[in-house]
Amino acid sequence: xATSGPALFCLWRFWRFDWADCPYSVHLQTPAPxxxxxxxxxxxxxxxxxxxxxxxxxxxxxxxxADVSQAIRTALRAQAAMAFDEPSFxxxxxxxxxxxxxxxLADRSLTCEIPPVDDR
Numbered sequence: 001x002a003t004s005g006p007a008l009f010c011l012w013r014f015w016r017f018d019w020a021d022c023p024y025s026v027h028l029q030t031p032a033p034x035x036x037x038x039x040x041x042x043x044x045x046x047x048x049x050x051x052x053x054x055x056x057x058x059x060x061x062x063x064x065x066a067d068v069s070q071a072i073r074t075a076l077r078a079q080a081a082m083a084f085d086e087p088s089f090x091x092x093x094x095x096x097x098x099x100x101x102x103x104x105l106a107d108r109s110l111t112c113e114i115p116p117v118d119d120r
Contacts, residue, residue, distance in 0.1 A: 002109035007092040019102035027084035042069040
C-alpha cells in the first residue's frame with residue numbers, strides 16, 4: 001500500500017509476475033467500508049480468475065500481519081476524514097503514474113509478503 005495525498009494505491013504481485021496497482025478511495029466505495037477499531041489482523045479475500053474462461057480458479061483468505069493491518073486502518077481512516085474532491089484525487093493518481101511504474105511504487109510502499117500455497 002502506498003499513499004499520495006488523497007489517493008491510496010493497493011499493490012500486489014503474484015509469483016514471478018510484475019507488480020500491479022489499483023488506486024483507491026473510501027469515498028468511491030459503495031457501501032462505505034466499515035473501519036473497525038479492532039487491533040486484530042485484517043483478512044484479505046483473494047479471488048483468482050482464469051483469464052481465458054472468466055471462471056474463478058481459486059480463492060484464499062489471507063491474514064495480514066498486525067503492523068500491516070494497522071497501517072491500512074490508519075491510512076483508510078485518514079482518507080475517510082478528508083473531504084473528497086474528485087479532481088484532486090485524479091490529479092494525485094496522474095502525478096504518481098507520471099513518476100513511478102508499479103514496481104517503483106512498491107519499492108516505496110508498505111509491503112507484506114504472503115507465503116505461497118502448495119496446491120499439489
